[in-house]
Amino acid sequence: MVDVTDKIMKYRDVAYYSGCALEGSANGYDVSTRAVAKSLGLRIKDVTDWNCCGAMEVKNIDPGLQTYLSSRVLSNAVNIDGANVVMAPCNGCYHNLKKAEYDLSNDPKAKETVNRLSEKAGHQAYHAGQAETIHALDWIKGAIGEEELRERTKGRLAGLKVANYYGCMYVRPRHIFPEKDKGPGSESTSRPHFMDDLLAAAGAENVDFPLKTACCGGAHTLSDSDTSTKLVLNILQAAEASGADVIATECPTCHSGLEMHQVRAEKRFGKKTRITMLYFTQLLGLALGIGPRRLGIHTNISDSTDLIIDKRLT
């Protein structure tokens, strides 16, 4: 059984692995994560000299190299920054770091590759178990929890109907997430709820959204754009049909896919949807009383200005 107090203390000071997407297309996710951390009094320190996690391009060609790249991030966090928890808000980064941890625990070949490449690169190899990789959802849920969040946000998201969209990589494949599906308090791989829990604590009403872990078509964006657009359009329409005002996201790939294909769906198929997308950290930031600009909401493609005004979120 996890000691809740230990977890609170452990997660209040973490190494932050933003990854490349949060430096570019998902800058609003990065800015809002930092703003929320500051507001909640949580310490996040960027992993020194971090590199690409290997998603997805490297993994396609050489999965061993991807494991090494992710292990180097973990090695820097442990050996340079002295961290024992690495928080990654990006589903791709989170997934790859978890996969590297799993591979290093279970695959001698992966271990041998990581040791060899680490030596060649001149740094200490990462060994399984030296750090815990968590998602931004685990971080806020573990370090703050719903009760404290409820007190701090004072129900500011009341009246806002949210469809929580997790995407596929946050929970799959199940075997690389040994801490999930452990009963009450743990995350579920079939019906994830951490984002629902946090936003509900901030006063939001979560709608029953049937496509919360469905494919966003990210794999087909370039090779088969029409299928990607149709998959996204279906997600957007389902969120609207569920009665949501906004889709909360926690994956930069899904988020930009939803935003870009929303525009494309209108141009290509003449199908307009009105729903907007916000990162869950942006929603939590609004609930904490942080201004939209400080949360990078203006950098999203999806324009949430009307929503923020209508729902009096600022």
Added chain:
Amino acid sequence: MSDVSAQAIKDQKILHLDQIEARIEAMESCLSTGASYQIASDLLNLGEEVLEIWIAARGQMPTSDSREGFRLLALHRQGSRSEPSFNACRETCRELAYHYNLITGEPEHRHTVGRLRLMIMVARHLCLFVSGKMRVANLGQFCCASKPLRENMNLE
């Protein structure tokens, strides 16, 4: 089988999926007819048909077994065997079964039309997902990680 005839068969299956997508689309217009039980059954059957196409394309005979009372779930299990990326539609299948139970369990419920609308979207998602995987069969072991492509590459 020659590459040309294999491609022809694949194209035919994709065409079949396009037809299923059109049939799902057409159900939108039947929502207020009061035939909720029939529509839910048809959507479930179309979901099964989609998975049958996926399984047949992999050279297997679609199972007639059921899992948790649904053939759809048994078909999904069969379709994801040695293809872990197919688990990306596991919850979509489960949502389809859930909506079927919800609608047929209480066909007179005041939310039935809304539930049917969502069930249509879930069925469409399954169809689009499988259709996408059929078109780009070498993509997709977790977003973009093309395992089959990788396995066929000589990296030395």
